[in-house]
Amino acid sequence: MDQTASPNVLVVDDDPVQRRLLKAAVEHMGGNAFMAEDGDIALEFLTTTRDPIAIVVLDLKMPRMDGLEVMRRMTQSGIEVPVIVQTGHGGIETVVEAMRAGAFDFVVKPVAPERLAVSIRNALKVDQSEERHAGFRMDPGTGMVSASPAMERVMHLAQRAAASLIPVVIEGESGVGKEKIARTIQRASDRRHKPFVTVNCGAIPDKLVESVLFGHERGAFTGATEKHRGKFMEANGGTLFLDEIGDLSPDIQVKLLRAVQDGEIETVGARQSAKVDVRLISATNKNLIEEVKAGRFREDLYYRLNVFPITVPPLRNRKEDVPMLVRSFADRFGREHGLRGPVSISPEVLAMLTAYDWPGNVRQLENAVFRAVVLCDDGLLTPDLFPQIAAQLPGYDVREAGAGQRVAVSDAPSLSMPDVPLQRGFAESQQRVVSGLSLGDLGATAKTGSAARGMINAIGDDGELRTLNEVEEEVIRFALQFYSGQMSEVARRLGIGRSTLYRKIKDYGIDAGKTFEIEA
Numbered sequence: 001m002d003q004t005a006s007p008n009v010l011v012v013d014d015d016p017v018q019r020r021l022l023k024a025a026v027e028h029m030g031g032n033a034f035m036a037e038d039g040d041i042a043l044e045f046l047t048t049t050r051d052p053i054a055i056v057v058l059d060l061k062m063p064r065m066d067g068l069e070v071m072r073r074m075t076q077s078g079i080e081v082p083v084i085v086q087t088g089h090g091g092i093e094t095v096v097e098a099m100r101a102g103a104f105d106f107v108v109k110p111v112a113p114e115r116l117a118v119s120i121r122n123a124l125k126v127d128q129s130e131e132r133h134a135g136f137r138m139d140p141g142t143g144m145v146s147a148s149p150a151m152e153r154v155m156h157l158a159q160r161a162a163a164s165l166i167p168v169v170i171e172g173e174s175g176v177g178k179e180k181i182a183r184t185i186q187r188a189s190d191r192r193h194k195p196f197v198t199v200n201c202g203a204i205p206d207k208l209v210e211s212v213l214f215g216h217e218r219g220a221f222t223g224a225t226e227k228h229r230g231k232f233m234e235a236n237g238g239t240l241f242l243d244e245i246g247d248l249s250p251d252i253q254v255k256l257l258r259a260v261q262d263g264e265i266e267t268v269g270a271r272q273s274a275k276v277d278v279r280l281i282s283a284t285n286k287n288l289i290e291e292v293k294a295g296r297f298r299e300d301l302y303y304r305l306n307v308f309p310i311t312v313p314p315l316r317n318r319k320e321d322v323p324m325l326v327r328s329f330a331d332r333f334g335r336e337h338g339l340r341g342p343v344s345i346s347p348e349v350l351a352m353l354t355a356y357d358w359p360g361n362v363r364q365l366e367n368a369v370f371r372a373v374v375l376c377d378d379g380l381l382t383p384d385l386f387p388q389i390a391a392q393l394p395g396y397d398v399r400e401a402g403a404g405q406r407v408a409v410s411d412a413p414s415l416s417m418p419d420v421p422l423q424r425g426f427a428e429s430q431q432r433v434v435s436g437l438s439l440g441d442l443g444a445t446a447k448t449g450s451a452a453r454g455m456i457n458a459i460g461d462d463g464e465l466r467t468l469n470e471v472e473e474e475v476i477r478f479a480l481q482f483y484s485g486q487m488s489e490v491a492r493r494l495g496i497g498r499s500t501l502y503r504k505i506k507d508y509g510i511d512a513g514k515t516f517e518i519e520a
């Protein structure tokens, strides 16, 4: 059956009147409605039915088992059907919880049939696009790269966010790609052809924030010689990206709350408020809930903006993304720089850049690759083109080689442990080997011996020794990338059989098909 044309929708609601209304709404949009009057019946039906259910419309407030519990049990049973939750007015906290638990969208009772139809269609679209993009790595529209499971999750959330108008807050350190993700959401949404307006709230002087956001009338204050529309009006019909939202003053927070709650803004100096239709995506590198606790950010505004939170991990916690990012930046800058042919990257560079912790995140990596592409004159990125990074990595050193060339050599043991002295004999023998090589040979040596050197930390972020399983998983993920998914090579290098490798990949839940797709 074509689930897009006539989807099977399971309605779970204890109220018979609501069930009838929802049944009518589903049928009105051409769907087939199945009814369950409580969570138990719904779960039983989902696990036994032969009619594949495309969407569940779930009431959150039900006696015995509430909607959140139904969602939890669906997850436990591996039922991956998109859920649209229904809530009464004022149930925003539960909605937040439901969205965090993986609900696709929410609708407020009484549910307008058109609103439900939009939500169901969006859920069906997302479901299909995810299948289509099962091997997806780079968003062609925004150039957004994702290879790690952590970023896969972020992209998945971005797709879901794009399907509705739900307010999104993107949290993460500076340079992790928050704006990039906001653009990805916008491009995947119905508003892709409408304006995308960005405001960096932290960069505007306090006195000007109100006028920049909401506009001003001519003569509203000294110096206001012209009428100014303001960013909300500029974004009308489209998307407004508010960066550094945590920097807004309490006064502006009140006005923003009004804009979000009522869809109305007060232009400075205007007699009347004006209606706006804006999809809000906010970002912050502060921990917003801590700001709320400290009384610096309004709790009501927090809940209004943060219905759908997306947390972007720092690059050091998703190192599988590094090689893919390096390749995509090298390609882009190579083209922009007018280089003939593709830019190649020596394995030693990939190893070194993956070993580094990138305090400035993707922005810093992007800049480092840019600099290297500009400096390289033979289309090959070698470690000497990243002297600042090499200088900061234990075991990497940039030194002069014959003919005035600089090469980076590595002498760290493969498991780097802070405060553990380097094995001098080992390091010295490696230096002797490397110093006799040409740059081309260096890459080959890296591939056969020094690639993983310094890559894997034995000590975790909490300062404690990591478990062998954690370290092993990281080594396998890295090896899959490093040898571009050539299983025989990976198994041989790791000194295990292919079947052991496959078993470990399965045990660690590594999606090898996704992990190794980094071939230049």
Ligand SMILES: Nc1ncnc2c1ncn2[C@@H]1O[C@H](COP(=O)(O)OP(=O)(O)OP(=O)(O)O)[C@@H](O)[C@H]1O
Residues within 6 Å of the ligand: 143, 144, 145, 146, 172, 173, 174, 175, 176, 177, 178, 179, 180, 181, 243, 283, 285, 325, 362, 363, 366
């Ligand atoms: N996953 C990614 N794929 C490709 N490029 C990325 C990715 N993430 C970030 N970038 C690039 O890194 C740079 C920084 O990203 P972005 O401005 O989105 O970060 P941010 O988290 O919003 O930073 P800030 O908090 O400082 O505003 C940009 O040039 C962006 O294009």
